[in-house]
Amino acid sequence: MLWLEDVHVRRGGTHALRGVSLEVERGEIVALIGANGAGKTTTLSTISGLLRPESGRIRFAAEAGAAPVDIAAMKAEAIVAAGISHCPEGRQVFASLSVADNLRIGAYLRRDKAGIDRDIADIETQFPILKRRAEVPGDRLSGGEQMMLVIGRALMSRPKLLLLDEPSLGLAPQLVEQIFDILARIRNEGVTILLVEQNAVMALDLADRAYVLEAGSLVLSGTGRELAGNADVRRAYLGAA
Structure with missing residues (x-):
């Protein structure tokens, strides 16, 4: 579904991603792990169009059998329309807007009012606390409630691929x-x-597969189980001696 091919990104004077290549297959959960500053958030922001790669390709095929489209130069809203939604680090709810309005903002590219109403009802079924707090401002929610709201808001665009940061x-x-x-x-x-x-x-x-990022480069990949059993990964990220 998603291919990053030799992607380089610079942020200011920092070479934040150094030739990152990875794949996400349809129906998977793929994890990116690594220390702070390794380039994980930069990777997601580059996929979603918040950052531009200096070089490399990012290809996305929303539907099975469809020809992949290079999204590296597309605007963020076009990438949402193509089927990718991004839950940013720190949640970033619209603090002064109600829970219900936060959810509706997730559907800002859609014009199917009946479908939007049905999707809000579905999300309120999945997250009953959001229904109970529908008129509460976003900044009045607990951290866990905000995370549920951000996931729900991202789902309102009906994504094929969901990017989740922390x-x-x-x-x-x-x-x-x-x-x-x-x-x-x-x-x-x-x-x-x-x-x-x-x-x-x-x-x-949780992950079917995972990648390990260090200083902007991918250094390991494998199934979630393989990396959980890797001695280097266990020492660096899992607290094992």
Whole structure:
């Protein structure tokens, strides 16, 4: 579904991505792990059009059998329209807007009012707390509620590929488990996921495959189980001696 091919990105004077090549297959959860500053957020922002690659290709095929399209030079809103939605690091809800209005903003490219209303009802079924707090401003929600809102808002564009940046950040352990259960359910409903996550233990447990980034370069890849059992990964990211 998604191919990054020798992607280089510079941010200011920093060579943030150095020839990154990776693939995401339809129906997978793929995790990106690595230390702070490794280039994980830069990778997602480049895919979603918030950053421009200096060189390399990013190809995306929303539908099975469709010819891949190079999205590297596309504007962010065109990438959303193509089928990619991005949940940014830090959640970034619209603080003064209600939960309901935050969800509707996720559908800003759509014109099918009846479909939007149905999707909001579906999301409120998946996340009952959002229905109960529909008129509450976004900044009045807890961290876990905000994360649910951001995921729901991203789903309102009906993405084929969901980019998630640090969904467990700042959440209590029981909420982290709940969020990861939600991600598994979303994948089972047909949305492919590319996940950036500091909690490498849970990310590798959830992911079909994973990549390890160091200083802007990919240094390891494999199934989630393979990387969870890799001695170097265990020492660096899983807290093993």
